[in-house]
Amino acid sequence: MDNNNRIQKARNRRTSPSELAQLAQDKDWRVREAVAEHPQTPVKELTQLARDKRWEVRKAVARNPQVPPEVLTRLAEDEAFHARYAVAENPKTPEGVLTQLARDERWEVRLAVAKHPQTPVQVLTQLAQNKRVSLSLTYEYKLKPTKQQAEQIDHYLEVCRRVWNDALREHKDWMASRKCPVNACSLRMEYILPADAPYPSFPVQCQRLTEAKRLNADLASVNAQVLQQVLRRLDQAFERRKKLGAGFPRFKKPGQMRSFCFPQLGKDPLRNGAVKLPGLGWTAIRQSRPYPDGFVVKQARVVKRASGYYLLLTFQADVAIPEPPLVGHVVGVDVGLEYFLSTSDGLQLERPKFFVNLQRKLKLLQRRLKRKQLGSANWKKAQLKVAKLHEHIANARKDFHFKVAHHLCDVADVLIVEDLNLSLRRGKPNSPQSRNVG
Structure with missing residues (x-):
């Protein structure tokens, strides 16, 4: 049996x-x-x-x-x-x-x-x-893996990419099989699945993944929870498509899977300058800030970027939130287009132009990349330079946002911000978000 x-x-x-x-x-x-x-x-x-x-x-x-x-x-x-x-x-x-x-x-x-x-x-x-309430904090650290650990991380990313593509193919095949007309069939191709075949939901695909790990050595070499998180992300993508009108999930080419998550860590996974990750062992990090006191680490996400590997640790703790008294210096903040923001104290910050300031350099690097032979070593070096410049622009923008928020918290006791719907989607005028804007 x-x-x-x-x-x-x-x-x-x-x-x-x-x-x-x-x-x-x-x-x-x-x-x-x-x-x-x-x-x-x-x-x-x-x-x-x-x-x-x-x-x-x-x-x-x-x-x-x-x-x-x-x-x-x-x-x-x-x-x-x-x-x-x-x-x-x-x-x-x-x-x-x-x-x-x-x-x-x-x-x-x-x-x-x-x-x-x-x-x-x-x-x-x-x-x-x-x-x-449960308070969650995410700390980001630069990973310093050994050569063997870096190869293992790349292997994890590649297996996660294949699991994503296979799971997405199951979704598309099941949907296509339910679109077949009753009285006719396509002359080119048709998806034939049993009428009682279950929808490839997250629990169904997790069960199929467990059975596939017994037959596939690559799947067996990766932590099971890591692969389950890939299936969960795909399931959440379809939920967002259904509720928010988001786009259809896409297949990922080699190198497009940039992160994977460990939803659980073992006992005492942290020490100064190192983190113990399941399957990777103790991995060195550049501990740019100390771990928060009174918090418990819940999950870890490994991210691959142009400048190297990074580790995002999520800490959680139950804290008591008192009722904030609305006393002291009150500052109103208005976000606009001409100025980045304007405050009731008369502060007006010009809109930063990080991309425009580096657009000439980016154009030069992309022109050099176009002239390289596709797939060659020089092409990969030029592509890495373009990716690092994009990462620099993103880091400069994020650093500016944090510095502005820190300055506002220093000068004000109470901040009042207009409740705007800023989640508009470009190119989708009929989306639910755009219809809610008066």
Whole structure:
């Protein structure tokens, strides 16, 4: 019996408790997860699955309404917040456990406690007074990888590019197969897919990726979560296309995949001048600023640019946000076209022209690039010079924005900015954003 059949058997409501007890020992965690969700799973197996190494299985146990209270008490201290969140959602969770989860560091868990029908009144009062939000900071550092690590990063980027293209091809094939007329077929080509073929959503493609990793050595050499994040980005691109009218995702040529993300890092991944990345090991960085105190690193994104490799670390912490008093020096800010911005204090900043100032140099470099033989070593050197100039323009623009924001925060206690819809899309006059502008 293959994995899919065992999963279906574990989800079947007619499966006997003895068969569920046997399936609870399965090597595939998806089978154990289905057993943990089954309402007829014996208590002995639920207690055993609550100690499973996969947080998905422990989360399924915490959601089961037949789980004993002592197991819920143990899962309330689980290291994975998904399991603690499931405990807070379980209708059989005792009041003592809810009181404990009301002090959890994750706001998602505290929100689930606030929605629970059995939460005591004093706990709800305490949660109502707790105005804590999750604050995220992203720090950027220059990576200094070894030659072997640089080759491995390039390999990761290439595999991610192939996964993106293959996943996008599945989307386009499925859509094209649903456009075939009933009474006629194209003379050139036609996409023939089964009528019951599921839409290639994120969960479906993740399952196919898991099966493909067993057959493809390149896929197996890359961290599984990194490839899953590529599929998630593609799924989000289609969601933006549906909701915001964004463009259709495109295939990526060699070299166009510029970043990949590690959504989780191991224990103690940071030390002075180095970061431990899954699959890459300890990688040296140029630590231009210290790590923030009181924050926990959540994810890391490796970005390849013309000037080298960079690492974007996302830190997160739950902080209490007090009500800001509207007292002190108040400054109004207006963003315009003739001036970059104008303030109520009389400050008017000229619109910077970073691109125009370097346009002559850019034109010269692009002319030299055009005269090189395509794909040669000199062509690659000239292309790198053009890319570095574009990066310099982007860095100068970003540096100017940060300096202006820092100056405004220094001279004012309260900043008032007009609420404008600045997300207009050029070339799309009928987009939802442009229709909302009066």
